[in-house]
Structure formats: C-alpha cells, structure tokens
Amino acid sequence: MSRYLLSPDKHYCYHLTSLGIYYTEKDMIPDVAYQVVRGFAWVGVVVCIIAAFMLGPLAFVGAGGFALMSFGMTNFRPTINKHSTLICERTVVFDLENDGVLSFAIPEKGAYAYYGDIFTNTLDQKQELLATLRSLFPSIEFVKIKRLKDQYKHLVYQQEEEKATE
Incomplete structure (x- = not known):
C-alpha cells in the first residue's frame, strides 16, 4: 500500500540540450x-x-x-514515452514559487508554437536547472509566479486573446 501512496507514479529523466529539454517518462511499476x-x-x-x-x-x-x-x-514491457520542450530566444519561463514546476511558453502561436511543464523533485534541483538555463539561454525571459494559473495573466497569453478578437 505504501508503494502506491508514497512513491511517485512516473519516473522522469531529463536531458538539457542546446535546442531545449528532452525527457522520457516511465511508469514506476517494478x-x-x-x-x-x-x-x-x-x-x-x-x-x-x-x-x-x-x-x-x-x-x-x-x-x-x-x-x-x-x-x-x-x-509485456514498460512503455517509455519521449517528450521534448523546445527553447528559443522568445521563450518565457514561468517559475512557480515554492514548488518544483517550471512552465515554458512562446509568445507566437502558430505552426511552431509550443509549451511545456518541467517537474523537479526538489527546489535545489529547480534552482540548478534555472541557473543552467540562464547560462545557456541568456535572452529568454524568466517570470516568478505564485500559482500556475497566474501565467495566463502574462503578456504572452494576452497577445493570443487580442489576435482572436481581431
């Protein structure tokens, strides 16, 4: 019972590259x-x-x-899902305070638009990831938010609504 209540459901393995973050997701079934x-x-x-x-x-x-x-x-084998979050100079990184979540978004919506969330186990890992991101991508914008829903108040999402009303 403790395996299902106290252990995480998924195991994430992240790789930071010059194009973005590549990660795999696997169920935590022994x-x-x-x-x-x-x-x-x-x-x-x-x-x-x-x-x-x-x-x-x-x-x-x-x-x-x-x-x-x-x-x-x-x-019968475990399935490993592969995902990626692309990063460019227009990317906005939303840093959720007191949590291990980073949310990525790009201002322009269209064929190459993307967004993604990255989960870290500890706040120290998140700070290390943020420091690495700042060194690799100095031109991207970092925004601290208190709740994950607060990211939708940012200018990135306001541009979408303005374009939709036009």
Whole structure:
C-alpha cells in the first residue's frame, strides 16, 4: 500500500540540450511485476496449446479467447514515452514559487508554437536547472509566479486573446 501512496507514479529523466529539454517518462511499476505477468502469459500459452490439442478449435470459444491474449502478453514491457520542450530566444519561463514546476511558453502561436511543464523533485534541483538555463539561454525571459494559473495573466497569453478578437 505504501508503494502506491508514497512513491511517485512516473519516473522522469531529463536531458538539457542546446535546442531545449528532452525527457522520457516511465511508469514506476517494478520490473518484477512485468516478469510475473510474462511468466503467467507463458503458462497461458502452454495451457492454450494443450487445450487446442485436446479439444480442437472449440477450445478457443468463449473463455478460451481470453487464453489467446496470453500470446500477446508474452512480451509485456514498460512503455517509455519521449517528450521534448523546445527553447528559443522568445521563450518565457514561468517559475512557480515554492514548488518544483517550471512552465515554458512562446509568445507566437502558430505552426511552431509550443509549451511545456518541467517537474523537479526538489527546489535545489529547480534552482540548478534555472541557473543552467540562464547560462545557456541568456535572452529568454524568466517570470516568478505564485500559482500556475497566474501565467495566463502574462503578456504572452494576452497577445493570443487580442489576435482572436481581431
């Protein structure tokens, strides 16, 4: 119970490059769980083959169809999602005070518009990331905010509303 209540749900691995931040996201399910599911799947495959020899194709009617799913579960592995947040000289970084969240936005909306949020474990990691961002991208704007919703009061989002009303 403590694994699901106290541990994080996702594991993020960040890489800061000259073009932006590249990160991967993986569910925090132990590898043992995947091995157990693969083990049960192989047992299901063997049972499925034995049932097919004993009963013929009739074994796959009804609940036997569920046994066929074991063939697909033999290669059960964790999925790793890959994401990126692009950074250019027009990027605005919103720094949420007393939290490990950084939000990125670009003023111009269109084909290449983007936004993204970066989560850090501690405030020290966030400060280290901010210092690195300031050294790599000296021309981007950093804005401190108290709540995440406060970023929508910034000029970046006001430009969008003005263009929409025109």
